[in-house]
Amino acid sequence: MAIDPIQRLIGEFARLPGIGERTALRLALYLLEQKKDRALSLAQSLVDMADNVVECEICCNLTAYSKRCSICQKPGRDRSVLCVVSCIQDLMAIEASNSFSGLYHVLHGVLAPLNGVGPDQLRMRRLQKRLLEEKLVQELILATPASVEGEATALYISQEFGANISIISRIASGVPVGGDLQFADRLSLARALMQRRPI
Numbered sequence: 586m587a588i589d590p591i592q593r594l595i596g597e598f599a600r601l602p603g604i605g606e607r608t609a610l611r612l613a614l615y616l617l618e619q620k621k622d623r624a625l626s627l628a629q630s631l632v633d634m635a636d637n638v639v640e641c642e643i644c645c646n647l648t649a650y651s652k653r654c655s656i657c658q659k660p661g662r663d664r665s666v667l668c669v670v671s672c673i674q675d676l677m678a679i680e681a682s683n684s685f686s687g688l689y690h691v692l693h694g695v696l697a698p699l700n701g702v703g704p705d706q707l708r709m710r711r712l713q714k715r716l717l718e719e720k721l722v723q724e725l726i727l728a729t730p731a732s733v734e735g736e737a738t739a740l741y742i743s744q745e746f747g748a749n750i751s752i753i754s755r756i757a758s759g760v761p762v763g764g765d766l767q768f769a770d771r772l773s774l775a776r777a778l779m780q781r782r783p784i
């Protein structure tokens with residue numbers, strides 16, 4: 586027997602982070618009350634995202650309809666500086682601060698051995714390969730969060746890849762301790778980047 590479509594949709598919404606059963610029900614009922622186009626447009630945007638968004642083959646940022654993201658493709662970016670961030674939201678926050686003109690590397694997480702997240706669960710090998718292949722990189726800015734895991738991740742990178750890079754620096758703690766970069770205001774973020782310290 587076919588699954589009830591409303592129950593199925595509620596189930597799908599409820600599996601999203603931060604959405605409980607009640608909110609899932611509210612969203613499903615809201616969509617049912619809208620014109621049919623609204624639901625079809627939402628469905629199509631999910632299909633488009635699933636079919637066309639991939640990780641950039643260079644920096645692991647997200648990109649659509651292209652193997653390389655718009656930042657990696659931009660001719661004016663400084664290819665001698667790489668900023669390592671834990672997540673896409675942090676990359677977006679730094680871009681929005683207009684204070685960085687180099688390239689990025691997105692790890693998609695931080696080291697958390699107790700939760701089973703080791704270097705192989707992150708884009709660490711991709712970073713290693715990149716540093717070996719791209720001889721232009723002079724400086725690595727470690728902009729992982731100021732949490733225990735974020736600090737451990739920064740330390741790991743500096744110890745593993747430090748030998749091949751002239752300068753490895755850590756973003757200054759202009760951002761609140763334990764807080765993610767994405768929640769820092771643009772000015773604090775620009776200052777934290779400017780006041781980075783070599784490690």
Ligand SMILES: [Zn+2]
Nearest residue numbers: 641644654657
């Ligand atoms: Zn890229």
